[in-house]
Amino acid sequence: xxxxxxxxxxxxxxxxxxxxxxxxxxxxxxxxxxxxxxxxxxxxxxxxxxxxxxxxxxxxxxxxxxxxxxxxxxxxxxxxxxxxxxxxxxxxxxxxxxxxxxxxxxxxxxxxxxxxxxxxxxxxxxxxxxxxxxxxxxxxxxxxxxxxxxxxxxxxxxxxxxxxxxxxxxxxxxxxxxxxxxxxxxxxxxxxxxxxxxxxxxxxxxxxxxxxxxxxxxxxxxxxxxxxxxxxxxxxxxxxxxxxxxxxxxxxxxxxxxxxxxxxxxxxxxxxxxxxxxxxxxxxxxxxxxxxxxxxxxxxxxxxxxxxxxx
Numbered sequence: 001x002x003x004x005x006x007x008x009x010x011x012x013x014x015x016x017x018x019x020x021x022x023x024x025x026x027x028x029x030x031x032x033x034x035x036x037x038x039x040x041x042x043x044x045x046x047x048x049x050x051x052x053x054x055x056x057x058x059x060x061x062x063x064x065x066x067x068x069x070x071x072x073x074x075x076x077x078x079x080x081x082x083x084x085x086x087x088x089x090x091x092x093x094x095x096x097x098x099x100x101x102x103x104x105x106x107x108x109x110x111x112x113x114x115x116x117x118x119x120x121x122x123x124x125x126x127x128x129x130x131x132x133x134x135x136x137x138x139x140x141x142x143x144x145x146x147x148x149x150x151x152x153x154x155x156x157x158x159x160x161x162x163x164x165x166x167x168x169x170x171x172x173x174x175x176x177x178x179x180x181x182x183x184x185x186x187x188x189x190x191x192x193x194x195x196x197x198x199x200x201x202x203x204x205x206x207x208x209x210x211x212x213x214x215x216x217x218x219x220x221x222x223x224x225x226x227x228x229x230x231x232x233x234x235x236x237x238x239x240x241x242x243x244x245x246x247x248x249x250x251x252x253x254x255x256x257x258x259x260x261x262x263x264x265x266x267x268x269x270x271x272x273x274x275x276x277x278x279x280x281x282x283x284x285x286x287x288x289x290x291x292x293x294x295x296x297x298x299x300x301x302x303x304x305x306x307x308x309x310x311x
């Protein structure tokens with residue numbers, strides 16, 4: 001068994017947290033997965049996994065091997081992608097990290113379409129509401145909103161999203177609706193941990209900017225929890241307009257300070273190197289930009305309900 005195959009099985013097992021799920025993903029038996037990991041441990045001379053009733057966990061040596069294995073596998077995949085690019089083909093394993101709301105609403109469905117068009121392409125998408133380092137963690141691409149964070153990779157802005165402040169009408173009835181940006185401080189802001197406000201929102205009207213003070217009442221990294229907090233009347237939040245357009249139209253949610261424009265949210269593509277050609281990456285970015293651009297167009301009279309996930 002070649003070493004890359006053993007390392008890939010090992011990383012998949014840790015990603016899944018289960019030998020059984022790793023076997024399903026690899027298309028082999030659980031005993032074959034176990035045997036491959038034992039073979040890798042024998043070659044390295046260290047125990048790499050702790051096996052418990054709840055699943056598997058890496059030992060200290062396993063953490064080190066996992067980190068290096070991600071880099072090795074990512075490098076191999078990039079090498080094959082470069083070779084394929086010489087012939088214009090799209091194939092191999094493509095690892096992408098996306099935050100939850102874009103992954104579920106835009107990029108996930110787009111990648112499914114792309115996968116159907118290119119049957120030799122194996123897409124591994126991770127929904128992660130954190131800033132990843134594409135180089136150190138072995139990703140071919142990350143799509144992020146708001147800010148890039150620390151990374152050894154290259155990032156470029158590919159789109160912007162119109163955002164809106166909103167709450168339930170009952171909450172605004174109870175707390176009274178703010179009429180000016182200064183009055184926004186009376187309401188509690190439900191904040192996503194990546195959406196740090198630094199104490200105010202720069203709202204705009206008529207080409208002029210107005211700093212609106214923000215009182216944070218709750219912070220979480222789970223978009224669904226944030227939306228439940230808003231729906232329960234705990235405060236207001238900010239989201240891309242396209243995600244809550246129908247709820248605003250139906251009256252389930254109400255825009256806060258509708259006479260003012262909330263800050264735009266930038267969308268970035270982050271990848272290991274700008275000099276390395278990768279047709280898979282370029283196609284993903286092109287399709288993402290096209291789908292986001294379509295969201296800026298006026299919606300048809302009847303639209304399918306969208307699941308609202310906060311920015």
